[in-house]
Amino acid sequence: MAGVRTQDNGEGDPRRAIELLWGVPAPPRRGPKPKLTTADVVRAAVALADADDIDAVTMRRVAEHLGVSPMSLYTYVPGRTELLDLMIDHAHGELPAPEPGLGWRAALTAIAEQQWALFHRHPWLLQVTTSRSALGPHSFAKYEHELAAVDGIGLDDVEMDAVVSLVTGLVRTTARSSLDNARLVRTSGMTDAQWWERAAPVLAGIPAADAAHYPLSSRVGQAAGEAHNAAENPAYTFRFGLARVLDGIEALVSQRKQ
């Protein structure tokens, strides 16, 4: 029913990875011409992840996709972890530059919507942690654009950072539940409705799970289910949450103004 894990990397020396992210000019090459480029590997990995899961990105499968032996990938990429880092920055490159002249509210809304769309194009982005990996050019640009949206509206630097985290975090969680669910539908072959149809009678047979013990849950769950035709509607939760968050920020901004 559930159980998604997050595995981390724990790399030692960041040098090589950072150089790859920024596309170092390439040291003096002596040996045979490489068949591929690092970008080829990244593109293949992204294609696999898009089509399926982050779990589909195995060194063997990426290699097969490129018509190359698994071990030769290590010429272009230090390991799987660094490949994931490169994939992240690659995907961040799809985020457009901000439209100039928008107010902070419209700018933040645009950013949130773009990231929402990005996550739906590349669901694997939500299966991967980004703690120390946001060091590529596109990730830098992403952060820069986010800050630009709230620059000069009366917040101090620390608040600007926190506001940006708040909005991007909202997008992440709501998109995550949207896409976790979509993935479950795919992998289990059951829609939410079908799954509930099977789960409901089991629960009904358990006295302790009676609706009387959970009055609010059953009332609200039913109402939400009817309103959305599903157990959850992450798109609604996203836009509802964004409206609340923006209102909350607005309160702070106008407080700072006086």
Place this chain on the structure above:
Amino acid sequence: MAGVRTQDNGEGDPRRAIELLWGVPAPPRRGPKPKLTTADVVRAAVALADADDIDAVTMRRVAEHLGVSPMSLYTYVPGRTELLDLMIDHAHGELPAPEPGLGWRAALTAIAEQQWALFHRHPWLLQVTTSRSALGPHSFAKYEHELAAVDGIGLDDVEMDAVVSLVTGLVRTTARSSLDNARLVRTSGMTDAQWWERAAPVLAGIPAADAAHYPLSSRVGQAAGEAHNAAENPAYTFRFGLARVLDGIEALVSQRKQ
């Protein structure tokens, strides 16, 4: 540098798993006395995950921890996926019942703080998806308590659900970045500062990564770094975000009231 993944389950029939969650009375037993109980297995798995990672929860290691062969675990638990589900509900059991008589704002704050603490006690909770798994008694109770905090303050049922998702989602994202980072420090053996010390000169050697290209990022990044003595301060982001979100909810509530 980064690369945490989330793996999902995709189980077929939820019956057995739900029965385990709710502790079915146990069918007529004929064979030899079991050495263990399902609860033993869950406790051992939680202990392993607490001490380390969700990745530390392998069937082999749990079995070893219990002095039993790996395959015998399958007597108590259908598979690793369902074990994770049981772990989640087990952890949710640590969330206290709400203090009665609090206003919605205080109640939501208490809930958020309790979940923040729970995630820090059981970081692996953030490494695991919960899409369709919140069907255990403690997860039910969690949702019920969350709804109770905002019941009767003028929101409709769908809004209540969305408000609750908004707050719990905030806790999840901010706690996640807090704990992803802590785990990275552990696994890499480098603090944030040490890591930046190593990464900074590499970045400095790359013309395109110059501060001039990212004026806001470098200004804000430096200010945030000095204010927090770290690249990030998730605890601040959490409390700042919570204040904004509550303000945003307040705006909606008072709008509904008139």
Place this chain on the structure above:
DNA sequence: CCCTAACTCTGTACTGTGTACGGAGAAGAG
């Protein structure tokens, strides 16, 4: 009381993962 059905537990084995290691061949530097 014994036999048999039901149950627990275990050893072995299969597929799949990331990647360390060593060797084979290609191509530029001298």
Place this chain on the structure above:
DNA sequence: CTCTTCTCCGTACACAGTACAGAGTTAGGG
């Protein structure tokens, strides 16, 4: 032409989840 450096590959290892079949243990039915 030779040497050094590089790319690429085959093999191998440790570890994962768990299918399967068998050995041993217990309680119910006769």
